[in-house]
Amino acid sequence: MDMPEVIPVCYCGNSAKLNTCWSNNNLGRRFFGCKQFGSGFRKSCRFFSWFDPPLTPRLRVVLLGLLKKVKTLKDARKREKRTWFLVLVIVTVLLFSKP
Ligand SMILES: [Zn+2]
Incomplete structure (x- = not known):
């Protein structure tokens, strides 16, 4: 730099x-x-x-676009983690609940 x-x-x-x-x-x-x-x-x-x-206006648009993409990917990853956590909870509940 x-x-x-x-x-x-x-x-x-x-x-x-x-x-x-x-x-x-x-x-x-x-x-x-x-x-x-x-x-x-x-x-x-x-x-x-x-x-x-x-x-430059062009560079600004490109950078903002990239940041948006990063944010979208991060959000998707968060949702994914949340889903897996829910699955884990459900499976645990199912495993330990008595019939
Ligand atoms: Zn000063």
């Missing part, structure tokens, strides 16, 4: 942290933000700077 040559300094005076954005409009696009952001202990500054160029 390509790494930044120069790491910007945020308003707190720390070197900024490289994060990845997961919103639909900027999927996988990396940005610099305050190291303190989201840590909850100290107030973080509002430093924000994109590192990657914006997604």
Whole structure:
């Protein structure tokens, strides 16, 4: 992966942290933000700077399509597991129920 040559300094005076954005409009696009952001202990500054160029509309559609597919597969797998669990319960009940 390509790494930044120069790491910007945020308003707190720390070197900024490289994060990845997961919103639909900027999927996988990396940005610099305050190291303190989201840590909850100290107030973080509002430093924000994109590192990657914006997604092209085409790439965005392709990425969203792929994510949707992954989600569909995960859901199907969950349903499958649930079904097998139900089968197991029914078989157990049948096995241990007295005639
Ligand atoms: Zn900061």
